[in-house]
Amino acid sequence: MEYCAHFEPAEEGGFVITFPDFGWGVSQGDGEDDARRMALAGLQTMLQHLIRKGEEIPAPGVHRGRKFRSIELPALDSMKVELYLRFRASGMTKAELARQLGIPKTNVDRLFDLKRRTRLEQMEAAFRVLGKRIRIQVLDAA
Helix, strand or coil, X not given: CEEEEEEEECCCCCEEEECCCCCCCEEEECXXXXXXXXXXXXXXXXXXXXXXXXXXXXXXXCCCCCCEEEEECCHXXXXXXXXXXXXXXXXXXXXXXXXXXXXXXXHHHHHHCCCCCCCHHHHHHHXXXXXXXXCCCCCCCC
């Protein structure tokens, strides 16, 4: 899962970073590498905020131009966001998901929490309850 970030050169150097798909959230980085790190942290923060609030996550749009950079989420974060999207689409309640997984309801939020590590087996079980499965794809590094 990846989103485009807009890197606007700042007068004082570095970049001001925004995400057009979200319409809110701003970050800044001193150089290209720092800006990419800050963009990833900002993206994770925005996604986590939407998940905690139970709100809709915008679909990644296509943005072109030299000021746009693709920011890719780490694999586990991508799985958690995808699980949240599938959960919302299912209409299932957190209590029902917890019951079917055999876990306390309070543990369901941990499945979506980008700051918590979750075992692959737990993620697979949650996707299975939602009628989905995980498929892993390995690609060449860019």
